[in-house]
Amino acid sequence: MAQPVVASPGNVLIFDTTLRDGEQSPGASLSVAEKVKLARQLARLRVDVIEAGFPSASPDDLRAVQQVAEALGDMPHPPAVCALARAIRADIDHAWAGVKFAAHPRIHVFIATSDIHMRDKLHMDRAAVLAHVQDMVAYAKEYCEEIEFSPEDATRSDPQFLYQVVATAVEAGASVINIPDTVGYMTPDEFGGLIRGVGENVPGIEHAIISVHCHDDLGMATSNTLAGLQAGARQAEVTINGIGERAGNAALEEVVMALRTREDAFNLRTDVDASQIARASRMVSNLTGIPVQANKAIVGANAFAHEAGIHQDGLLKNRNTYEIIRPEDVGLSKSRLVLGKHSGRHALRERLAQMGYELDSERLEAAFDRFKELGDKKREVTDADLEALIADLFYQPREVYRLIDLQVVAGRSGMPTATVKLSGPDGEEHVRAAVGAGPVDATYRAIDSIVPAQAELLEYDVHAITSGIDAQGEVSVRTTDGKRVFRGYGADTDIIVASAKAYLNALNRLLTRQERRNDEQTLS
Ligand code: KIV
Ligand code: ZN
Secondary structure, eight states, X not given: OOOOOOOOTTBOEEEEOTTTTGGGSTTOOOOHHHHHHHHHHHHHXXXXXXXXXXXXXXXXXXXXXXXXXXXXXXXXXXXXXXXXXXXXXXXHHHHHHHHTTSSXXXXXXXXXOSHHHIIIIIOOOHHXXXXXXXXXXXXXXXXXXXXXXXXXXXXXXOHHHHHXXXXXXXXXXXXXXXXXXXXXXXXXXXXXXXXXXXXXXXXXXXXXXXXXXXXXXXXXXXXXXXXXXXXXXXXXXXXXXXOOSTTOBOBHHHHHHXXXXXXXXXXXXXXXXXXXXXXXXXXXXXXXXXXXXXXXXXXSTTTTOOOSHHHHHHHHHOGGGTOSSOGGGGTOOOOEEEOSTTOOHHHHHHHHXXXXXXXXXXXXXXXXXXXXXXXXXXXXXXXXXXXXXXXXXXXXXXXXXXXXXXXXEOSSSSOOEEEEEEEOTTXXXXXXXXXXXXXXXXXXXXXXXXXXXXXXXXXXXEEESSSSTTOOEEEEEEEESSSSEEXXXXXXXXXXXHHHHHHHHHHHXXXXXXXXXXXXXXXX
């Protein structure tokens, strides 16, 4: 049997929950293939544990966990694969079905322990919760060597009861005890104190690793996580770009780079390969459609941009004047693949393989065509351009409606007008024109007059992938049909075309989901 994951004294295990808590961000739902792709990037990043999903939530969640578990087997450093389960038998059965083929399987059992959750959500008293913890951790342990237990809403639980619950979980076989700040309520001092309290008051805790899981409702998730580690926790639960339920989770890149940059203060290390951070961040933002705010620490577009003259002058004299992290350390090298008559398929395949994309010949051909098109429009094709190209080509929903052509007239006088040509589900072509407040609005109105989807645009975000006048624009949108949120993504050197692609992408997701629901209803 594979050895359980353990932390050595100064080492912090990085438990990435982008695929589970991160995926709980509204509109962030990922397909099975997208989850596998992200999991492979997380393995390249060398996280210790991937929480791949909550298999009881849906058959797709179960399938995703299974496929992640299988897909990591051939990686050089396969992380442990973990599945979440409520403290009930059916969930634990599903969780085990998800992870059992992983090199290092882990089941994560949770139950709420705060008075408000026990009374108003679970309708259970303390004695019943304690009995459940004992029985369900022991039940999970029959399947799996490595069991993690979380008392949900730990930070609003009575500490004495919390210690009792944790002691029961350890006694029943949990080897990782996670203390979640479920509602992002505590201050760093309080959270550090709670972790110290668990370390000092729970019999048997020396046989377990203490983990921390902090939400960002008050903007303190990273500080709380670091305070927990300083107080003795040796596992941090984080997500790429800090995505997650509500305001999100502690961001992996912030926790890892804080530990690394201020090793003098923390005296703690991780095994993360920081040079993979930028790629992981872009991948998560492309796949989920959740843009990274420009001033986001470590991965924001402005994180390494120096605007003030005094700063630029200082930097030129000595980088350390204003730079505490080198952009190359997180993978923001200016690696460029220059397109010219010598840049053929081989060069493209090599570069994509270095970036972790192994394409079969059909996909390589499609990527190469796009690469050439892009090369005609841009002087240099960077890694970021290639990431966008791959996301635009291969991580899209089924194209129910496809953009064939777009023509826009805009300017200061007159009425912004867009003419759109789309191909529909049966290959038929539709051409419509519309007038709008601006060129994007006109384009979206023209699309709306063709596509039979009732969608409201919630969010529109555009930014340049690289610097320079010939940069590609990348557009993320979020739309809703009133019940669910659908994201869309598009990239192009023409931002109106990128906008049209992103909107169509979101509408195609909506239509595909409606079709699936209609099929399910017909079957039942
Ligand atoms: O925030 C939370 O409490 C959770 C638990 C399931 C660990 O995500
Ligand atoms: Zn959480």
